[in-house]
Amino acid sequence: MIGSIKKLAAGLAVCAMLAGGVVAGAARAEASPQVGDVVGQVLATDIEAQVNGSAIASMNIDGLTAVVAEDLRSYGFDVAWIPQRKEVAIVPVAGKPVHPHDVGSRQELPVGQKIGEVFFTDIRATYNGESIRSFNIGGKTAIVLNDLASFGKLDWNEAARKLFFIPEPAGAERRLMEGLLAVEEQEAIKLSGIAIGAEGVAYEGANVGVVKQGMPFLSVEWIAGKLGYEAQKDENGAVRLTDGNYELTLHPGEKQAERSWFGLPLQPFEQYQAPVLEDGLLYAYQVDLKDMLGYETVWSPETRDLDITYRTYQVEDYGIPESIDNYDYTVRMVGNLSGYDFPMILAENRINGENRAYAISSMTLNDREGLKELYNYSYISNTRTDIGLNELEVRVEVGRRPLYIKKFQAELTYRNVKPEVDTSNVSGSFVGVSGVNPSQAYAETAGSTFTISGTVTNDVTGSLSVKVTREDNPDETVGTFAVPVEGAAFKLDVPLPEEPGVYRITLNSLLTFPRGTLNTPVAKWYVNKLAQP
Template sequence: MLFRKKTYFTCFFILFILSQNCFGQGIKVGTVINKVISTDIKAYINGYEIPSMNINGCTAIVVEDLRNYGFDIIWSPVDRSLVIKENSSKKIKPISIKKNNNSKIGQKIGNVLYTDIKTYIKDSEIQSFNIDGYTVIFMDELKEFGDIRWNEEKREVRFNSNKIDDLGSGVDDNCCFEIKCIEEIDMRLKQKDGKYYFEGKEVGFIDNTNSGFKIMISGKALAEKFGYNISVDKGCYIFKKGNYSFKFKNNNTTIEKFFDGYLYESYDIPKRTVVLNNDIYIYDADLEGLFGVVKYNSEGGIYLKYKEFDVKDYEDYEIQGNRFLIDHSYNGYDVNMRIKNKTHTFKGDYCRIPKGTYLEYGDNELEITVNHNDRILMLKRLTVRPDLKTNQIIYDEAIGLNMKTPQNGYIETNKSEILIDGEIIHAYGDNLLVEIEKLDTKNDQFKKTTSKNIKLKDKKFNEYIQLNKGYGIYKIKAFTDVRSENCRFEVLELFVNYSE
């Protein structure tokens, strides 16, 4: 942005007119309302360059990029809002900026789209836009956190934090999802003569047909109590609350679960629903998977407990070598996080990372969900790549690995062999199996080259590993029994870049 008084007010006036037109005419989300222009102006956050663009002569930045520059960007899918908070304890990870020599200054490089996402700084809503699926704001909005200065000669705009307010994020480091239970709803159903009643109204019955004893509960009663909207499409019932929904299909014998309209899961429930009097009755055993409801048997009936959660997405994850690490702040047993790598399947008999997953070389498409029982609270999809240079040796107390050399999980060498020297305190027996793989750059996969059995002496090993397939990147893994026979663990993983 040209941070001169006249330019700032010109930008503000244009934005005001745009916002008035958008709301006044009921403009649709995704409608083109402006254009993005290439610029030679460089933008800096606390001394680190950040990608920027030009909109109406003003410098704009992507909100999500601020996560790499000492800010928490908190996404709330329920009210479709982004909150920007400064976090001075966060690690700075500047984005690598590639120069595009083919782009001329002032040339159109994209469209600015209208968005219904609301963006906040210090409880105040600021103007934001959608560009290529990302939320964009004018850099001048960061003045709430510090000083913004424009250098005409260098054509630079710099933000420097005063670090007075909003220190810290309020959640643990590397915590991606902040989860809070905000409401608990109890529904007690009394049983009499094979029927179930809630607050004096009949809401269920016992179904002895279809080869079984099933407690069937009114979908309308459940939706009303737990705050879901119901619609019917060609005889199929759809339940929706916020971003989460589920749909009965195929004569109400198949369930489809959605989050933000994205189909997450589909499975069959044959002969487990009954439609009566424009209402669908659901088998009580399916309630946990659909609503996240927990059922308790009580004297004279059943007791249903439903919880409502607020989930904030900080998108704070870490890549260590070929490991994707992620965490959440909720310690209750009824909320869990699931990670599915849709591109690759890790093949192994042991996973050392309870709050993460393994990545294979190349692009990995991850699908991450936060679930209350089996109800989806948050779903996000990421495409990530491993960063082998950040690989770390894992020192698990249950294994008792100590390494003399190497001490780093990633090594660069011009020698065709590497020494591994250490001990495994809890090793059982005297055999250490070492497997060597080499990266095939044509298909982005590691392929096994050889394996080697090393004798442990007093639980110690000292052996040279040969890199005998020429220059390239090698993966070295070691396995042994720990504490007892037939309890094999992966105890070591290294990446070696063998080059001239």
């Protein structure tokens, strides 16, 4: 939560949930609350909270001073969301610098004004591994500062209306996890020697499947029990599997399998073969089960035995970026993994509700400084963004089994986008630029030209050019111009059309790669050409 208490109030307008079984007194109900039930209110407060000597945004929940746990990432703590444990883990980190947020004025909102609601949840918070009560608000988790007294020094100044918390010296060493996802293998469940015959499938002497037209189908309830899923069958023979977060429902005779994550529907899985119901048992094609449940297989054609290895994982979210200021969104992950069917990370975007920008993902041996001994693999995934509303989704999956999903919206405007385009993921030879001017992407002028300049960052044979287009019709080019480069600097007075309107000025660099050449954008400006006075 960066910014004033008004920004907090805006954020709390989003659906929120309460964790830890603590409810606001005014909203206690006789019946046991269910996840998503409103059980309290978040109120504005005049109490200033300080953590590690710096002010942090605070609120009143049930008469107590609370702060957003995720904000503590900027105050000397690692904070990780761990979906497999339904836990927000807070750990003080030795040597992690404090970068306090701008919390604004305590007088921005009247004391006691409602700024959000508290909802019930089964998510818990921990501090150094010990459970503390928590409130999930606006997609974030709030904790009570008074509950941290046993973990450090807590002081209250009545006259100044200030509450101070200084944690005990941190035992955890800094691991440079900020902004990363981390995935770690937990357990490997092995089912060896599944015998696939001409008409049936057996395991340890028991029949566990059938064979249809040469294809093995496994009992859905059997595989669920072996891999740690709960299975429930309805009166029509459909079976619902769940591991607590991921839910999968298979129907006899239907190729589409319904899926959800934390109760939110996912795109159905289209099976190659529809499950079959025989003698009251549901059987699914083994290849489909492998994809849906994300396990590895080894098949021996000599013995006709199938070996299955199902690996469980834990994902930790240390605060992946949820804002954008460029034409590219990038998320990174490290992993401690074995086997050969690895989890993958995917970042996808829907731009202005229409254009779909898909992920470009890669995985390499980890060479991140300070993390090489802890994680053996490093991942990166990026997707294109553009001016307007960007609906971003980050997923970690093994096969089609989700391990982590996060969805959020980020708006990119002429005024908050940087003119320089991130070219770190561009492959090939091209002229890079830096220190471009104007340093703001949006400008207004009644003049006939718009001056751009900057520095060339590499000694590469190539060229720079400018393309001018109308923003309301970007496919129509108004003009193109060569950009002169002298030494390490470039400068051009870009001619502007006489007609008023918003024009996009794109600085392109000639990109050379094995298959040919093309222009790649390295900077963009948006010029509002005003009518002559």
